[in-house]
Amino acid sequence: MVENADDQLRVSTTPAMSGLYEYAFPAIRGVQAGRVYFVSMCPLKLLPRLFVWDDDDLPAELRAQRTLNKGRIPEIVRYLEENPGSYTFSAITASIDASVQFVSAQAGELNSGLGTLRIPMDGRFIINDGQHRRAAIEQVLRTNPELGDESIAVVFFLDKGLERCQQMFADLNRWAVRPSPSIGVLYDHRDPLAAVSRTVAAQSPVLRNFVETESSSLPKGTRKMFTLSAVHGAHRALFADTAVDGYQEMVDTAMGMWGALDRQFPEWEMVRAREVHAREIRADFIHTHGIVLTAVGRVCNTLLLDGVPVKRWQQRLAPLAKLDWSRTNTALWEGRAIVGGTVSKNRSNVMLTTAALRTHLGMPLTLDEQNAEDNRKAHA
Known part of the structure; x- marks a missing residue:
């Protein structure tokens, strides 16, 4: 004072x-x-x-x-x-x-x-x-x-x-410009979840060296697959309303989620092995985009709340490997993850994308997701 x-x-x-x-x-x-x-x-x-x-x-x-x-x-x-x-x-x-x-x-x-x-x-x-x-x-x-x-x-x-x-x-x-959400997570030392996101992005075999930490949009020539803000959004969805609050427990849980997801998307491994460029994957598929990562985080949040051990998540998420994640699959993704050919991440699109994943996995929808589905059908 x-x-x-x-x-x-x-x-x-x-x-x-x-x-x-x-x-x-x-x-x-x-x-x-x-x-x-x-x-x-x-x-x-x-x-x-x-x-x-x-x-x-x-x-x-x-x-x-x-x-x-x-x-x-x-x-x-x-x-x-x-x-x-x-x-x-x-x-x-x-x-x-x-x-x-x-x-x-x-x-x-x-x-x-x-x-x-x-x-x-x-x-x-x-x-x-x-x-x-x-x-x-x-x-x-x-x-x-x-x-x-x-x-x-x-x-x-x-x-x-x-x-x-x-x-x-x-x-x-x-000249006032808000900093990007990614650098906000990178520099935020008050939010415990931001610390978890930084650690996981730096240590996860799936994410390490492939997360853009400064910008919330990826340049065309970058080899990065994800943005830190998208990773953080997935973690926020994953831990919402859960009792998991210890730093190391959150890190371990998040690492388990990314490991389980990696098995469902072989293109991720192809990028890490430099068999294909990250920009090609992002141009052709939607599974590296923030909306899908948040939707998967919501699905894993349900597994967490239901007491499903993290080591069983890979098995529970295995059907995702059979989904057609390509942008050309407009029958599924247009109006959900994609609007007019562009990936969109507003709240309604997140709900609709999550609903599609839950339906494919045989999981019940939440009330918000069901309302989004009903509204989509009413305006079809």
């Missing part, structure tokens, strides 16, 4: 240049695109008081921000609550609608970058980037007020009007 956090943002008793009381931020001054801006720290407990969101009722063209998406907030709240000792937040960017004064920390040095940013208390703070973080922090502070003494970086720009604020929002989000 930060001691004396209030010293980082205090209300001065000295009248400001406009004759009002003021906020005083210890800050660093910089210049970007010819405009002065400031970087400071703000205690989390003061964020809700300083940055008030009240623009939801305005039309989009009159706002400096998009409407607050309340559906995003619970995920950020959960992240904070589950990781109070290791969370990481990037800086909030805000514009100040007020006449401010920067007082250099070193007397007589007008160009010093260190000093105090003095802002009238009647000034308005407009968040250009970070309103969802602010809303989540406000919610978490209700149940964990101690977190309020910690701080977050704030970058202050001077407000040059609505048009400039809107342009800042557009520019700040112009």
